Amino acid sequence: MADNARAKRLADLIREVVAKKLQRGIKDPRLGSHVTITDTRVTGDLREATVFYTVYGDDQQRAEAAAGLESAKGVLRSAVGAAAGVKFTPTLTFMADALPDTAKTIEDLLDKARAKDAEVREVSAGAAFAGDADPYKKPDDEPDDDTDGDETDGDAAK
Numbered sequence: 001m002a003d004n005a006r007a008k009r010l011a012d013l014i015r016e017v018v019a020k021k022l023q024r025g026i027k028d029p030r031l032g033s034h035v036t037i038t039d040t041r042v043t044g045d046l047r048e049a050t051v052f053y054t055v056y057g058d059d060q061q062r063a064e065a066a067a068g069l070e071s072a073k074g075v076l077r078s079a080v081g082a083a084a085g086v087k088f089t090p091t092l093t094f095m096a097d098a099l100p101d102t103a104k105t106i107e108d109l110l111d112k113a114r115a116k117d118a119e120v121r122e123v124s125a126g127a128a129f130a131g132d133a134d135p136y137k138k139p140d141d142e143p144d145d146d147t148d149g150d151e152t153d154g155d156a157a158k
Contacts, residue, residue, distance in 0.1 A: 007042045010084060014049050015040040017083045018076050018092075026075065030068030034061065038097045042090060049080075049090040052097040062096065069094040 019037040034056040042049045055065040069076075073092055081089035 007044060007046060010046060011040040011042040013084055014080050017080050018051055021076055021079045026072050028068045028072060030064040031072065035065050038099065046086065047088060047090055048093065050093045050095055052095050054097045054100055
């Protein structure tokens, strides 16, 4: 088993090599400039690498890009092997990154929350408190009968 630092370095190298090769070396029209490599993960034994990518475009362009990446997998693996100089070149698996979809879902939920907050703010704009403005009890301002200064205490009368 390789250590995590070595797997991380190899993953970073694979990400860079695949991105450069897609940008300059692959002539497939399905892999135009709308494919972005977002992340790469390598297993602990350095045998398999998962490359995450995003595609700028609609569902048809995403499907075409996935097919283009599958067909270019051998060329990309050869480029990684030449650049890495490891004993065994990891097999590449391409997966569409769910991060943009997740970010879109979160943005939609935040927009709904902002709209709900604005609605609550509008409803509460003219509202008044249910009770007094100051709901806390305060001691009376009048002095007690025992503290008025004369000596007619309950004890003195006995």
